[in-house]
Amino acid sequence: MLVKISKVAVAAVLAVGGCSSTSSPTPQAEAPSAPGAAAAVRVGPAGSACELPVSFELAEDWEPKAVDVEALGELAELARVGVFNVRCEIDAKPAGNIGFLRVHVAGGLSGAPRDHLKMFVKASSRGQEVSGATYSDVQIGGGQAAEVTWESYNKVLDHKSKYSAFALNTKDGAMVVQLSPFGADEHPGMLPAFQLAERTLEITS
Template identity: 90%
Template sequence: MKISKVAVAALLAVGGCSGASSSTPQAKAPSAPASAAAVRVGAAGSACELPVSFELAEDWEPKAVDVEALGELAELARVGVFTVRCEVDAKPAGNIGFLRVHVAGGLSGAPRDHLKMFVKASARGKEVSGVTYSDVQIGGGQAAEVTWESYSKELDHQSKYSAFALNTKDGAMVVQLSPFGADEHPGMLPAFQLAERTLTINS
């Protein structure tokens, strides 16, 4: 898949403190996406080839992230030891934000510990609060999930995130729901839950 460096950099910026449009599209009423004829991402030949695959919510658009092609902007695609491999854009479905898949090659251990590392690295100077962890089963294996909020004093901006982590053959993986603002989180949560519920490990 051909990936625009400018487009990817702009998309990645939404997960931080800048780069998002000030005009929010009319959001569709949140609902549980149907599984019939569902689009999956992650398998060979899909928009993003990953160590796992999962269903996408209706109208969410996946794109592979080629970190090497980003050059000096590559740091935008990294959260500590984790690197973005795929991001799924919610804008066509009426929300501003992404579902991002991060992988830390060679990392193993407890999924909850992966999330603790991820949340700490993603703070980037912002105030983090309301961090809630839980151990879960995803794709038939041990996993963990977390929800947290962050506040940027500089921009007076509040965000809310959810993420889950598990171990794969490629290393530790974190799938993060990254809305632009806290008010986008409820409308985007069903897409995150769909990914979590339908995830399978690729052989």
């Protein structure tokens, strides 16, 4: 069930690890490819919860919501990671995990996807200690991309987190899709949803 979250609640969620927003309706599932097969829900196409220059499959029960950064007003900076703005967040809570899969776009930015990730990881640290960043160049959606996994530690909260992300170039600019669990212990259970997005991603325009 979709829940509209107040600005105060949004701020509270962002303070610990990410942004939240009011949402568009959850997209309808596409027709199954074979009789009796479960329908694969994709995010990104026109008419879906988040319209993006790419599309990918969602893990079961993960709930997508479009994010309009400008509509967040004074909280807009909390939905930005350096030059990257959140365009879509996919909530893992209905599937039993705490965290999000977020799609960030930096309009007009191009270049090497690995460089995009390095910029993103640095900007996302926000005073936290970053360690163990492991980068690799990969092919995603038939094009050049890169991926990274890293850990962070918040001294004030004594809280450890682990993240994964991949980057590629689109017509809208550089895109980073980040797996953002609440804590490091949530990462293994959420990783399959990230891998599904990476494996099924298609550049649509």
